[in-house]
Amino acid sequence: MHNLEKKPRIAVHKFSSCDGCQLAFLNLGGDLLELTRRVEIMHFLEAGLDAPEAEVDIAFVEGSLSTQDEIERIRKVRESSRYLITIGACATAGGLQALRNLDNQHEQWRDAIYAKPEFIKTLNHARPIADEVRVDFELWGCPINSRQLLAAINSLLFGVPPIDDRDKVCLECKRQQRVCVMVTEDKPCLGPVTRTGCGALCPSFGRDCYGCYGPADNPNTASLSKRFAGLGLLPQAIARRFLLINSAAPAFHDAGLIARSGVSGDDSDD
Amino acid sequence: METPGFLPMARLQTLIDTLIDDGFRCVAPQVRDGAILYDTLDKVKQLPKGVTQEQSNGRYRLHQTDSTRNFAWANGPQAIKPLTFAPREELWYSEVKSDGSLKFYQAPTETEPVAILGVRACDLAALALQDQHFQHSFPDPYYDARRKRLLLIAVHCTHPAETCFCASTGDGPEARSGYDLSLYETDLGYFVTAGSLAGEMLLHRLPLEAGDAALFAAARGETGAAADAQQRQLPEGDLQAMLFGNLNHPQWQAVAERCLSCGNCTQVCPTCFCHSENSVPSISGQSTAHERQWDSCFSPGHSYIHGITLRKDTASRYRQWLTHKFGSWHEQYGRSGCVGCGRCISWCPVGIDPTEELAVICKDSAGDSA
Numbered sequence: 026m027h028n029l030e031k032k033p034r035i036a037v038h039k040f041s042s043c044d045g046c047q048l049a050f051l052n053l054g055g056d057l058l059e060l061t062r063r064v065e066i067m068h069f070l071e072a073g074l075d076a077p078e079a080e081v082d083i084a085f086v087e088g089s090l091s092t093q094d095e096i097e098r099i100r101k102v103r104e105s106s107r108y109l110i111t112i113g114a115c116a117t118a119g120g121l122q123a124l125r126n127l128d129n130q131h132e133q134w135r136d137a138i139y140a141k142p143e144f145i146k147t148l149n150h151a152r153p154i155a156d157e158v159r160v161d162f163e164l165w166g167c168p169i170n171s172r173q174l175l176a177a178i179n180s181l182l183f184g185v186p187p188i189d190d191r192d193k194v195c196l197e198c199k200r201q202q203r204v205c206v207m208v209t210e211d212k213p214c215l216g217p218v219t220r221t222g223c224g225a226l227c228p229s230f231g232r233d234c235y236g237c238y239g240p241a242d243n244p245n246t247a248s249l250s251k252r253f254a255g256l257g258l259l260p261q262a263i264a265r266r267f268l269l270i271n272s273a274a275p276a277f278h279d280a281g282l283i284a285r286s287g288v289s290g291d292d293s294d295d
Numbered sequence: 296m297e298t299p300g301f302l303p304m305a306r307l308q309t310l311i312d313t314l315i316d317d318g319f320r321c322v323a324p325q326v327r328d329g330a331i332l333y334d335t336l337d338k339v340k341q342l343p344k345g346v347t348q349e350q351s352n353g354r355y356r357l358h359q360t361d362s363t364r365n366f367a368w369a370n371g372p373q374a375i376k377p378l379t380f381a382p383r384e385e386l387w388y389s390e391v392k393s394d395g396s397l398k399f400y401q402a403p404t405e406t407e408p409v410a411i412l413g414v415r416a417c418d419l420a421a422l423a424l425q426d427q428h429f430q431h432s433f434p435d436p437y438y439d440a441r442r443k444r445l446l447l448i449a450v451h452c453t454h455p456a457e458t459c460f461c462a463s464t465g466d467g468p469e470a471r472s473g474y475d476l477s478l479y480e481t482d483l484g485y486f487v488t489a490g491s492l493a494g495e496m497l498l499h500r501l502p503l504e505a506g507d508a509a510l511f512a513a514a515r516g517e518t519g520a521a522a523d524a525q526q527r528q529l530p531e532g533d534l535q536a537m538l539f540g541n542l543n544h545p546q547w548q549a550v551a552e553r554c555l556s557c558g559n560c561t562q563v564c565p566t567c568f569c570h571s572e573n574s575v576p577s578i579s580g581q582s583t584a585h586e587r588q589w590d591s592c593f594s595p596g597h598s599y600i601h602g603i604t605l606r607k608d609t610a611s612r613y614r615q616w617l618t619h620k621f622g623s624w625h626e627q628y629g630r631s632g633c634v635g636c637g638r639c640i641s642w643c644p645v646g647i648d649p650t651e652e653l654a655v656i657c658k659d660s661a662g663d664s665a
């Protein structure tokens with residue numbers, strides 16, 4: 026702050042995504058101004074700053090890799106950044122777009138959806154950033170929130186690694202003193218296998234978590250699937266719980282495929 | 296026991312009004328989001344009148360009946376613990392001064408007087424254990440301030456849940472100590488006894504009538520029947536020796552197949568005291584708050600030391616939960632850490648019951664425990 030030259034420089038890049046995670050910056054409101062006293066924002070299209078090639082200390086990357094062009098672009102971002110942090114489910118695990126990885130009918134879907142499919146140049150699979158370049162830290166969530174973002178930026182500015190909180194949503198749900206929707210209402214909550222960070226948002230509104238923060242540490246998806254079956258969910262419905270926002274995150278991907286193959290209700294693991 | 300004074304149903308509001316007049320925030324059970332939760336209350340009609348509950352492994356449901364009683368249910372997910380050991384709180388904060396030095400401040404403690412109406416025997420026993428931990432072993436100013444402001448009004452339990460086993464741990468259903476005032480509920484009103492000087496003084500200001508001895512005997516009989524109705528129990532014998540003699544029992548792995556390692560059992564347990572601490576710097580980078588929050592032996596951070604998480608798998612985490620709660624607590628606090636409230640059974644999303652796990656693990660060694 027004393028020496029403007031030394032202000033860390035940051036960039037916010039967008040790949041295939043809905044722009045929602047970038048809102049975690051804009052939602053800071055007045056705090057964003059405060060933040061710019063400590064860092065210099067070089068590139069952030071949504072805020073009108075356009076310098077994608079700038080060398081930066083921290084690059085925040087939103088979105089998955091869905092086109093060949095994006096693969097070239099992420100390599101350049103990596104080269105020009107000291108730390109690269111993915112923000113959100115798309116960048117971190119492929120996001121909703123990765124649903125297309127599941128049925129291998131990329132062309133059929135493209136042709137059915139777009140009026141002029143010949144202009145659409147997408148890869149068959151949507152992939153997380155870490156598939157292509159080294160990622161230093163991941164912020165999970167669909168979308169992420171400002172609290173996570175600030176914690177990560179603050180840690181880096183203080184020169185310590187950000188805290189990778191892999192606890193389950195349930196822990197936070199209880200700290201917030203929410204009433205468990207699975208125990209009281211038989212709702213198929215993914216909280217017991219999902220990473221904390223949202224503040225147990227869905228259970229706070231009487232809803233079951235649908236796993237938008239991705240897999241937690243040590244997720245026992247087999248036991249939870251069995252419990253869902255006990256609540257009356259059919260194998261396809263159990264599969265859909267796991268194969269949604271973070272369908273390409275390995276723990277959810279595998280749980281979804283196992284459920285889809287119909288073996289979730291018993292102990293066989295063939 | 297001599298027949299205590301009687302507070303007719305219609306006069307229960309007087310008790311609440313007296314508390315409020317004395318400057319207390321009155322906290323009492325209420326129905327919220329399908330469960331009985333403790334929250335601020337000023338009118339009797341906010342109490343869960345006629346509500347009963349049904350609990351089993353991983354299941355909790357409320358039912359409305361036309362009973363006139365306000366306390367015809369067993370405990371919901373939380374009661375006193377969040378009011379003394381806060382789920383998340385600031386311990387201290389620091390800021391950078393203009394000369395570049397750091398200044399540290401202790402966060403203010405909560406002192407607002409709180410009267411809790413409707414405390415159960417299991418929770419009073421749990422509170423006594425938390426007192427040992429936070430007031431004696433590791434004196435904690437935040438806990439101490441919250442604890443000292445409490446006035447506790449017990450209601451002896453007459454409607455245990457299927458998951459309760461306080462009779463087996465010796466902590467209920469009748470509250471024996473730890474309260475200021477206690478109420479025996481009947482269809483017509485409450486028999487009121489005092490358990491402290493503050494309770495005695497409060498009792499004398501209530502519009503009590505002479506109690507009917509037969510009705511009181513029946514009321515006490517209900518707590519006895521509540522004990523007899525309980526199905527679950529802890530294994531007999533030296534649990535600490537049996538648990539530590541069975542650290543390699545195959546059941547640890549068997550329960551880990553079902554356990555989600557979600558920590559719900561520890562979060563609802565009224566005696567669990569584990570917590571983690573972390574810093575929350577302000578956006579300006581000029582100040583930081585230091586917070587503590589409930590943690591659990593099921594979290595990866597709980598056994599994290601110098602770059603490694605010692606208990607990575609669920610079997611070792613589940614084993615930590617049971618060997619501590621039912622085993623090494625004896626060494627630490629002279630008794631088991633379980634007061635038989637049954638919450639960990641009802642609120643486990645997959646319905647794991649520690650009493651069943653203990654029965655399996657301790658069965659094989661009941662002989663070598665001596």
Ligand code: SF4
Nearest residue numbers: 195198205206214216
């Ligand atoms: S509502 Fe969901 S997140 Fe909350 S405790 Fe229950 S299972 Fe866990």
Ligand code: SF4
Nearest residue numbers: 223227234235236237
């Ligand atoms: S509760 Fe689950 S689905 Fe809801 S916001 Fe949190 S992580 Fe996402």
Ligand code: SF4
Nearest residue numbers: 564633634636637639
């Ligand atoms: S171990 Fe379970 S039954 Fe015992 S006090 Fe804790 S929550 Fe209650």
Ligand code: SF4
Nearest residue numbers: 554555557558560643
């Ligand atoms: S025993 Fe139940 S509540 Fe406890 S961690 Fe395991 S699944 Fe969660």
